[in-house]
Amino acid sequence: MEHDDSKGALKEFTPSSGLAVSIDDPVQNPGLPPHRERLTDVDPKAAKRAERTIYTLFYISVAASIWAVAAYMLFPIEDQEMTSIRQNNLFIGLGIAFALLAIGIGAIHWSKTLMSDKEHVEERHTTRGSEETRAAVVEAFRTADEESGFGRRKMIRNSLFAAVIASVLPGITLFRGLAPHDAENSPVDLLKQTMWKKGEHLTRDPSGTRIKASDVTLGSAFHVIPESLLEMGHDDGMLNEKAKAMVLMVRMPPEQLTERGERKDWSYDGIVAYSKVCTHVGCPVALYEQQTHHLLCPCHQSQFDVSDEAKVVFGPASRPLPQLPITVDAEGYLIAQSDFHEPVGPSFWEIR
Template sequence: MSHDEQAGIEKAQQPSSGLAVSIDDPVQNPGMPPHRTRMTDKDPKSAKAAERAIYGLFYLSVAGSIWAVAAYMLFPIEDMQYTSIRNNNMFIGLGIALSLLSIGVGAIHWSKTLMSDKEHVEERHPTQGTPETRAGAIEVFEKANEESGFGRRKMIRNSLFAALAASILPGVTLFRGLAPHDGNDPVALLKQTMWESGQHLVRDPHGTRIKASDVTIGSAFHVIPESLAGLSHHDGYLDEKAKAMVLMVRMRPDQITEREERKDWSYDGIVAYSKVCTHVGCPVALYEQHTHHLLCPCHQSQFDVSDEAKVVFGPAARPLPQLPITVDDEGYLVAKSDFTEPVGPSFWEIH
């Protein structure tokens, strides 16, 4: 090492000010900042006011949960009216938001005003599962209970339990909307749609009939039964459409794999399948011409239209139901029958 290099190192090691330390010295522990006593620690009235505010927030959470359940009943989404749907979503959402927000704010206010405010330093040590360690853990929980006042402050504890119990009620209540309300078997409801023998396939939503000669190879048509096109929204249009909507595509006949009993369910390479995904009922409407796959945009289930719409990817449990089709005397596409199996999701273990 040259003389100049040695001099440069010694100069770099020299402190540039009185505050600097040598690189060989350990990092100094700055210590704990000065403890600042809270108002609730000095004034019993402030502590009592904070306690009232905390259990008031927890009971406000209970009120929010109850309001969400009441809103579900006051603004039934089954009415299918725009105002009712909007109010249902808005008021249930406000109730749930108030419920969860009040629990969060109350818990934070509790920790900042009434729980122990002493600073603690815990030295690191090897973690061992000895009896002494387990006994120490129990002691920690007992001390935490003592310092937080969880066992001593009954109003806060009970109001928190009430808020947590009530917070699940809106979610449980909303599950009611997933079940039929007329006592009918859901499988039977999904097995019967407006498709029937001789029912014309028409474009959705215009209701124009479709000639087989107008369906080119590679094209896809969104289809509904002709009788559905004449229904109004007040006559159950949306309910019936949710079950009867169909996607129709055309391929070369030699590209289609069909069982013998389904040979007459298609017409000259034209096949029609339910658009209702067999996972949770989302509309399957994305068709990839080159692979002949239908994609559900909700959870990415994929169905192979060239092979009886079998599931090739994703969480769907069974193939899409196929609608048997043919043509009438004028060459218009018509259904040969309704679907031979229930449409839609497989919640009920449909086989």
């Protein structure tokens, strides 16, 4: 540290540079770099071309959204044709992808070519501003609208509105596929009736081998389907019927079962059978934990207690798994006493 008598200022010697820097001199504001005008700022024709490009992209987005809706109708998935399902997914996905991509590219091109690109400095305020400050904010929004051209460039603004509104339509259309809308094909009625009926043999999935009660050991779990399902072909809706009728059967000590009076004869010597269709969103419940007697749905981790009428003990499922009443025939083979007494599958199907 040394004192400069000629100027009356303190100077500090920095070994790295070997220079004496004045402590009293403030750091100079370097300012902003020179602003470089864009082509669209100086050439009205270029600005017009950019505007046409932007609203063309937005209208392409509208067309892509409309195509996604049309693809849903042109390639229906209700006929269960694998080709139609693949085309449905492909063309709807492409339509939605192009709709959103065109909006994104158009918005970026708009900001890069036509919106104001001048640098601005805004002071930060730690407290609520005064009325003058709030009025200044309103003025800032007005200025931003003017500089972006949002209110002035009607073609861009209107095409953007149309693109955003149209981009929602494919999503709304896809809700149509959640369930039939006609009264004859009510989801509740469709899921309340399965192929199980009185005397229907329980068979292994997928071999179709009948199951004797003596073959079911303590702690074992069997994936079960109705015997008559094997007589159906794929064209007869076999997969749909299997999806409703699939069952998981386990055996545990009878004294560990908690059963209400009306359900005491629904099991046989500790053997119980429950629908494999999760009551949350319909995933197959296929993981059995022998020590806790819990069934686990791998999709969203709902857990059901087999020892207590498959009640929900964890996860988002809202009701127990439906139980299939079972018994044995004269030869000791396991058979169903009836169909399920309630709809299988997700609970939202029961909302009319």
